[in-house]
Amino acid sequence: MNFDKYILITGGAGFIGSHLVRKFVNSYKNYFIINIDNLTYASNYEFIIDLESNSNYKFIKGDIRNREIINKIFTDFKIDSIIHLAAESHVDNSIENPLLFVETNILGTINLLEEARLNWDKAASNYLFYGISTDEVYGSLGKEGYFLEDSPYSPKSPYSASKASADHFIRAYGNTYNIPYIISNCSNNFGPNQHHEKLIPLTINNIVKNKKIPVYGDGQAVRDWIFVLDHVDAIDIVFHKGLNGETYNIGSNNERNNLELIRKICSLIDKKTNLKNSENLIQFVDDRPGHDFRYAINSSKIMNQLNWKPKTTFEKALETTVDWYLKKIS
Numbered sequence: 001m002n003f004d005k006y007i008l009i010t011g012g013a014g015f016i017g018s019h020l021v022r023k024f025v026n027s028y029k030n031y032f033i034i035n036i037d038n039l040t041y042a043s044n045y046e047f048i049i050d051l052e053s054n055s056n057y058k059f060i061k062g063d064i065r066n067r068e069i070i071n072k073i074f075t076d077f078k079i080d081s082i083i084h085l086a087a088e089s090h091v092d093n094s095i096e097n098p099l100l101f102v103e104t105n106i107l108g109t110i111n112l113l114e115e116a117r118l119n120w121d122k123a124a125s126n127y128l129f130y131g132i133s134t135d136e137v138y139g140s141l142g143k144e145g146y147f148l149e150d151s152p153y154s155p156k157s158p159y160s161a162s163k164a165s166a167d168h169f170i171r172a173y174g175n176t177y178n179i180p181y182i183i184s185n186c187s188n189n190f191g192p193n194q195h196h197e198k199l200i201p202l203t204i205n206n207i208v209k210n211k212k213i214p215v216y217g218d219g220q221a222v223r224d225w226i227f228v229l230d231h232v233d234a235i236d237i238v239f240h241k242g243l244n245g246e247t248y249n250i251g252s253n254n255e256r257n258n259l260e261l262i263r264k265i266c267s268l269i270d271k272k273t274n275l276k277n278s279e280n281l282i283q284f285v286d287d288r289p290g291h292d293f294r295y296a297i298n299s300s301k302i303m304n305q306l307n308w309k310p311k312t313t314f315e316k317a318l319e320t321t322v323d324w325y326l327k328k329i330s
């Protein structure tokens with residue numbers, strides 16, 4: 001059977017990737033989806049195992065740091081699009097082991113770009129290298145202001161520096177070798193399937209297990225939260241309607257400081273379970289070195305030009321998320 005597109009999605013067993021792969025496999029039966037994931041500690045193959053029965057889907061356990069594997073995928077399938085999510089994604093781990101972030105997030109990205117460069121006929125217009133990036137590349141804001149697509153890059157952690165570097169390489173390959181590309185930079189995602197090292201699942205997990213909830217510094221660091229399914233919808237729209245060489249910022253206008261967010265989760269769990277006074281588990285710990293104070297995204301470009309907007313309210317999405325983790329833990 002011939003398909004209209006052969007899309008390589010990297011990191012599709014991770015948090016965002018698992019939702020994205022599911023959406024593409026189910027919504028686009030005319031596309032063949034190849035999902036490469038190395039199944040690191042952050043992944044969960046269980047989240048996508050049921051997709052194996054689809055005739056428009058193939059999972060490959062493979063490492064994007066390994067050029068031969070990428071080369072074989074390009075040889076075996078006529079890949080015309082890449083949606084690149086595979087990455088080491090946890091800031092704390094990047095502080096412990098920055099080299100791993102260089103290898104996966106920078107060299108892994110370059111391996112994919114190299115195969116695109118060598119395999120894609122420049123005359124064809126149906127190719128696309130789509131890099132999924134973060135607002136953290138822009139650095140940290142003060143109390144005012146928002147990140148725009150042309151905000152200067154000013155990464156502050158090894159994680160964000162590695163993502164910034166990957167973005168620069170994607171743009172450089174686009175500019176130098178005419179590889180069609182798009183980058184989107186999204187704010188903090190939350191929702192089902194996220195690894196429990198991240199703030200929201202960690203908080204829920206610790207409350208249920210009666211463990212202290214660590215809060216960095218005074219808990220005043222602000223993040224702009226987006227429900228993962230809204231991000232996935234945005235990726236879908238950018239993939240189909242975004243313009244070559246463009247950047248799109250994606251966010252939901254849900255700024256919360258960490259303490260406020262954790263208190264909200266405590267009160268939701270107190271309401272939903274027989275646990276009481278979960279807030280007593282909050283424990284302030286030394287701030288993360290180089291901790292960014294505030295991220296906030298201006299998404300008017302994707303909203304106005306591509307007609308995307310988030311569908312889920314923060315309150316509803318947080319409740320859905322808490323319910324999902326409570327069920328998973330029980």
Ligand SMILES: NC(=O)c1ccc[n+]([C@@H]2O[C@H](COP(=O)([O-])OP(=O)(O)OC[C@H]3O[C@@H](n4cnc5c(N)ncnc54)[C@H](O)[C@@H]3O)[C@@H](O)[C@H]2O)c1
Pocket residue numbers: 010011012013014015016017036037038039040041042043044062063064065084085086087088089090104108132133134135163185186187188189190194195
């Ligand atoms: N989570 C967020 O809030 C957020 C926000 C903006 C952008 N992003 C970006 O979105 C992408 C996905 O983020 P996530 O939160 O789903 O991350 P995640 O850590 O949950 O998933 C990453 C996936 O990549 C895979 N992977 C890691 N190294 C690999 C390698 N060498 N080869 C193949 N696969 C490998 C892992 O096994 C995992 O399944 C990342 O590029 C991240 O920078 C995330």
